[in-house]
Amino acid sequence: MTTRVVIIGNGMAGARLQEELHRLDPMGAQVTSVVIGDEPNAAYNRILMSNVVAGRIRPADTMIRAAGWYAERNLETHTGVRVTSIDRDARRVHCDDGTVHHYDRLVFATGSRAFIPPIDGAITETGAPIPGVIAFRNLADCEAIVSALQEDTRVVVVGGGLLGLEAARGALLRGAQVTVVHPRAYPMEKQMDAAGGAVLSRVLREIGMDVVLGTRVTAVRDTPGSGREVVLADGSTLGADLVIVTAGIAPNIELAAEADIATERGILVDDQLRTSDRAVFAIGECAQHRDIVYGLVQPGWEMAETVAQNLLTREPTGYEGTQQILRLKAHDIDLASMGEVDTDPSDLEAEVLTLSDPHRGRYAKVVVRKERLVGAVLLGNPEVVGTITQLFDSGAPVPTDRMTLLLGHLTGGATESASPAQMPGEAIICRCNTVSKKNLTDAWRKGARNPLAMAEATRATTGCGSCESVVEGLCEWLATADA
Numbered sequence: 001m002t003t004r005v006v007i008i009g010n011g012m013a014g015a016r017l018q019e020e021l022h023r024l025d026p027m028g029a030q031v032t033s034v035v036i037g038d039e040p041n042a043a044y045n046r047i048l049m050s051n052v053v054a055g056r057i058r059p060a061d062t063m064i065r066a067a068g069w070y071a072e073r074n075l076e077t078h079t080g081v082r083v084t085s086i087d088r089d090a091r092r093v094h095c096d097d098g099t100v101h102h103y104d105r106l107v108f109a110t111g112s113r114a115f116i117p118p119i120d121g122a123i124t125e126t127g128a129p130i131p132g133v134i135a136f137r138n139l140a141d142c143e144a145i146v147s148a149l150q151e152d153t154r155v156v157v158v159g160g161g162l163l164g165l166e167a168a169r170g171a172l173l174r175g176a177q178v179t180v181v182h183p184r185a186y187p188m189e190k191q192m193d194a195a196g197g198a199v200l201s202r203v204l205r206e207i208g209m210d211v212v213l214g215t216r217v218t219a220v221r222d223t224p225g226s227g228r229e230v231v232l233a234d235g236s237t238l239g240a241d242l243v244i245v246t247a248g249i250a251p252n253i254e255l256a257a258e259a260d261i262a263t264e265r266g267i268l269v270d271d272q273l274r275t276s277d278r279a280v281f282a283i284g285e286c287a288q289h290r291d292i293v294y295g296l297v298q299p300g301w302e303m304a305e306t307v308a309q310n311l312l313t314r315e316p317t318g319y320e321g322t323q324q325i326l327r328l329k330a331h332d333i334d335l336a337s338m339g340e341v342d343t344d345p346s347d348l349e350a351e352v353l354t355l356s357d358p359h360r361g362r363y364a365k366v367v368v369r370k371e372r373l374v375g376a377v378l379l380g381n382p383e384v385v386g387t388i389t390q391l392f393d394s395g396a397p398v399p400t401d402r403m404t405l406l407l408g409h410l411t412g413g414a415t416e417s418a419s420p421a422q423m424p425g426e427a428i429i430c431r432c433n434t435v436s437k438k439n440l441t442d443a444w445r446k447g448a449r450n451p452l453a454m455a456e457a458t459r460a461t462t463g464c465g466s467c468e469s470v471v472e473g474l475c476e477w478l479a480t481a482d483a
Helices: 012-024 046-054 139-148 162-173 194-206 254-258 297-312 382-394 403-407 413-418 437-445 451-458 468-481
Strands: 003-008 031-037 076-079 083-087 092-095 100-102 105-108 112-114 133-135 154-158 177-182 210-213 217-223 227-232 237-239 242-245 249-251 267-269 280-282 287-289 325-330 333-339 351-357 362-369 372-379 428-430
Touching (some): 012 297, 046 139, 046 162, 083 254, 139 242, 154 162, 162 242, 194 210, 194 351, 194 362, 351 403, 362 403, 382 468, 428 468, 437 468
Parallel strands (some): 003 031, 003 105, 031 076, 154 177
Antiparallel strands (some): 083 092, 092 100, 112 249, 227 237, 325 333, 362 372
């Protein structure tokens, strides 16, 4: 008898789990799965949404799989369907289209929604944003932004985090007048230190954005003659034909809470990603693991792989958390952040090296502990990002001459540590699509002998493009090492 797994959520994490179950059990001998989600689209890559806003790709280009891929493999998926309740005693899921689905194992992959801060006049009585105010979170929001943008459209972006800057850059590329309002002293304060944040602010202004820091948007109002405007905490105003809200996320935990499953900020899970009900799991942005609620794609995919293993094997696999590496995917801004970023140079237990060149928009900081790289901020240094990322991922020893990490003179230990031969198979090369060295090596052996073929086989390099040099280097290495 097969185990029936119902996955609530048709986003990236839920789709990844269904694909991983299919990969491990292609004939469905052990597990059958069904995905139920209220988004009208099949799973798409949220990482690429800013490229849609910028006009670099079409919404269709974000789809993770071609149309019909799931049906061709007899993978049951229901899009545009909302789960209304869960009967844990009967192990049944009830949906708004009247269907009822029995499960042996249930997985929450309900993701998160945009958090809208208290802004007077920004939302209706039902809690939805008013026309002209868009909480940038999904593909529908992305398309709404694009349709609203025209030459010289006055855009105010509320929030200067990762998503806010990506949306702002996309709008700027379409000819809009863009102002980013952020309550902190510098943007992306969770991924930057103060010195790097100052350089980033300068870069944003130099490419044409207005950046207003240390204040909040308190109201949105329409005024006779001048149209719509936003009001800041100090009483000043900004003209705003379009307001894009990127002020954080709120995990979708209500359905789990209504079913009496333990929740805090997210749905509480153990290392096997089980909830307080042993037959129920949670993955992705709705899950709270070791007091962390992740807001990035990579943890959700790693969680999906863990749950798939646990559903198909008798030996449980533990999820120990994800080392977060963040890339800002905005045209003309190359930013990577990972691990410790706030470590003070006076910390006696760490080596902290920094290089600042504000005039050229460059800043680099690396943190080394016990010969291992444990953190880095890299702005305007694309030539070293690949090596730094691999050192951080693999835990390999850093070169004796630490300055090579900042300057990109990859000699001696740096080249060896980050060379394709030294990378473990599970090392992630393309973070936009979670493509590992092993995935690329397998594609090579199946005939993908150049970066373009690798892209077609694995989707590597089709996201932000920052992994192109690493994929090229891997192809060169494979050409001699795996002839």
